[in-house]
Amino acid sequence: MKKHLLTAVLYTGWTALLLGIVYPVAVTGAARMLFSAQANGQLITKDGAVIGSRLIGQPFSDAKYFHGRPSAAGAGYDASASSGSNFAPTSKALVNRVGTSVAAEQGRGDVPVDLVAASGSGLDPEISPAAAIYQVSRVASSRGLAPEKVLDLVRQHIQQRQFGLLGEPRVNVLELNLALDAMAKP
Numbered sequence: 587m588k589k590h591l592l593t594a595v596l597y598t599g600w601t602a603l604l605l606g607i608v609y610p611v612a613v614t615g616a617a618r619m620l621f622s623a624q625a626n627g628q629l630i631t632k633d634g635a636v637i638g639s640r641l642i643g644q645p646f647s648d649a650k651y652f653h654g655r656p657s658a659a660g661a662g663y664d665a666s667a668s669s670g671s672n673f674a675p676t677s678k679a680l681v682n683r684v685g686t687s688v689a690a691e692q693g694r695g696d697v698p699v700d701l702v703a704a705s706g707s708g709l710d711p712e713i714s715p716a717a718a719i720y721q722v723s724r725v726a727s728s729r730g731l732a733p734e735k736v737l738d739l740v741r742q743h744i745q746q747r748q749f750g751l752l753g754e755p756r757v758n759v760l761e762l763n764l765a766l767d768a769m770a771k772p
Contacts, residue, residue, distance in 0.1 A: 630760065638760045643711040646763060650728040652713075652721050654759040655700050656687060659708030668707045694723070712756040715744050725766065739765055 617625040628640040643654045643663045657663045673680035687702035698717040718740045726733040743762045
């Protein structure tokens with residue numbers, strides 16, 4: 587019995603060491619060497635300072651910026667509190683929140699659903715091309731730019747399906763807003 591117990595303890599210790607420490611350190615090290623940007627969160631820097639990540643949405647509320655999806659994660663886009671709202675489709679709270687979001691768009695036609703509905707994680711950094719195009723007139727007007735110029739910028743930032751078949755076309759809101767800030771006024 588003592589021999590079996592000792593063998594079980596040794597196997598558990600070696601397995602924990604191998605799979606709990608050695609393997610994760612090796613995989614993390616290989617990822618950092620081969621895919622440095624991805625392993626470190628695809629951080630975006632400006633003037634030497636980290637201003638965001640391509641993988642996590644940012645809160646934009648100013649009219650001169652494109653807005654992302656609403657976030658139910660903590661106080662908004664809080665990665666430590668990533669979650670959806672868990673409201674059922676018949677929830678009065680969900681209907682009220684979506685109604686408020688639609689009303690905030692000031693009746694400018696049919697609002698794309700991704701501008702009023704939060705993603706499952708609450709951290710989605712991207713919107714559909716339709717949602718970006720919907721916001722062009724507001725952003726152009728707020729910045730005093732020609733709508734065609736802003737529309738061209740949106741079209742340049744549309745990312746197609748991965749490998750031509752995975753996912754949907756999308757626009758990264760942070761990257762689009764940074765390009766918008768970099769665009770010179772006419």
